[in-house]
Amino acid sequence: MRILAYGVAGWLILAGAYGMVRSRNLVHVTVCLSVAQSGTYVLLLAIGYQWGAPAPVFSPGSPIKLPVVDSVVQSLAFTDIVVSATVTALLLALAIQIHKTHRTLDPDELQSLKG
Amino acid sequence: MSRRARQAVFGTGAAVLAVLFALAAAGLPPFGGDQHPYRDRAVAAALHQATANVVASLTFDLRGLDTLGEEMILLGSVVGAVALLRPRPDEKPHADDKTSRPQQDAVALISYVFLPLTLLLGFDLLVHGHLTPGGGFQGGVVLATGLHLLYLSGGYDALRRLRPLAWYEWVEGLTTAAFALAGTANLVNFLPHGRVQQLFSAGTVPILNILVGFAVGAGAVVLLAQFLTQAITLEGEG
Amino acid sequence: MNAALIAVSLLLVAAAGTAVVATNDPGRQAVSLSALGVALALLFFVLQAPDVALSQIAVGTALVPLMVLLAVRKTGK
Numbered sequence: 001m002r003i004l005a006y007g008v009a010g011w012l013i014l015a016g017a018y019g020m021v022r023s024r025n026l027v028h029v030t031v032c033l034s035v036a037q038s039g040t041y042v043l044l045l046a047i048g049y050q051w052g053a054p055a056p057v058f059s060p061g062s063p064i065k066l067p068v069v070d071s072v073v074q075s076l077a078f079t080d081i082v083v084s085a086t087v088t089a090l091l092l093a094l095a096i097q098i099h100k101t102h103r104t105l106d107p108d109e110l111q112s113l114k115g
Numbered sequence: 116m117s118r119r120a121r122q123a124v125f126g127t128g129a130a131v132l133a134v135l136f137a138l139a140a141a142g143l144p145p146f147g148g149d150q151h152p153y154r155d156r157a158v159a160a161a162l163h164q165a166t167a168n169v170v171a172s173l174t175f176d177l178r179g180l181d182t183l184g185e186e187m188i189l190l191g192s193v194v195g196a197v198a199l200l201r202p203r204p205d206e207k208p209h210a211d212d213k214t215s216r217p218q219q220d221a222v223a224l225i226s227y228v229f230l231p232l233t234l235l236l237g238f239d240l241l242v243h244g245h246l247t248p249g250g251g252f253q254g255g256v257v258l259a260t261g262l263h264l265l266y267l268s269g270g271y272d273a274l275r276r277l278r279p280l281a282w283y284e285w286v287e288g289l290t291t292a293a294f295a296l297a298g299t300a301n302l303v304n305f306l307p308h309g310r311v312q313q314l315f316s317a318g319t320v321p322i323l324n325i326l327v328g329f330a331v332g333a334g335a336v337v338l339l340a341q342f343l344t345q346a347i348t349l350e351g352e353g
Numbered sequence: 354m355n356a357a358l359i360a361v362s363l364l365l366v367a368a369a370g371t372a373v374v375a376t377n378d379p380g381r382q383a384v385s386l387s388a389l390g391v392a393l394a395l396l397f398f399v400l401q402a403p404d405v406a407l408s409q410i411a412v413g414t415a416l417v418p419l420m421v422l423l424a425v426r427k428t429g430k
Contacts, residue, residue, distance in 0.1 A: 021121055057167065253407040263419075
């Protein structure tokens, strides 16, 4: 299970990075970046899991039972998701702007435009 | 660099990274183990502050400064996207408004039913963020995306009429400022904590939750509005 | 039981992530990215992280794919 959990996290990061390298569209690059970033959520939560422990939320009406799974990494993963969304938004806005100026989103064509 | 060369460089780097990652993962604590020293301290602190949702306590109390930074990142990205996506002089709104076509009845009906439900769910997530899973960020995003059900039910015109964008810009700015003020003026959770699992508990956490919720919701609405304007109403060179 | 659930959702996430990267058309990617968001949210629920799962559903399956779709619509013309 350890190999599987950490392996999936590493796989997502590398697969996302590979997608960015072979991409022909800047929107595609942005989406692949968010796939790579989702590997970090899996890694964080995999580190924090504890077999049999409940979620770190003591909802009203239920007794307070310890231990719970690691809440620190959950808070970090949570911040990670929000930041990922804002980065994606900004990159997509940049892609739209680049398309307006250069009429293309292909990184190779954009490189040859620079001259 | 040619595509082939780029892929070769990537392959080398990825192989090295994979080996290093495997070595690092081998040194990590085993999956599902019971050694979580930070967890133990965080849960104790959350219960001391009478916050039932330990993650909310971490996000808005122990890691409050981090969350302030996160808010600033959000504000920065909204401002950046608005600046980047300003319509250029050569871009004019469509003369023929093909976006106000009548929607299919079933879609419109379902959207009208789900719109209040979604908004209610968003507010519920906001207000009970310190008690149950949820909180400002989730609630805010649900509110913002729920509002866009209007687009499905009434078309883009209905959305535009019921969404005075300037208000959302003000809400975004004011709530972010209020959050920053609350964060810097009082670096500790200064309100009475109350009893854990009660609605009025956890001190400042629910207040910060609600402020963040409005900031995030307004920010997401402003952000989506820029993309919608670009994709739907503008024509011109783009 | 728990272990099987976690293993299945991990594999699901890996498969969905691979599918997103393997999709070449960004417009279709918005859909597969949404599917990855659902798979991730499922994994987070199984890993006892409901807060993270909720934000993943709100952000990863609704907000981000919507922005991608709008960007594609703008740049695809």
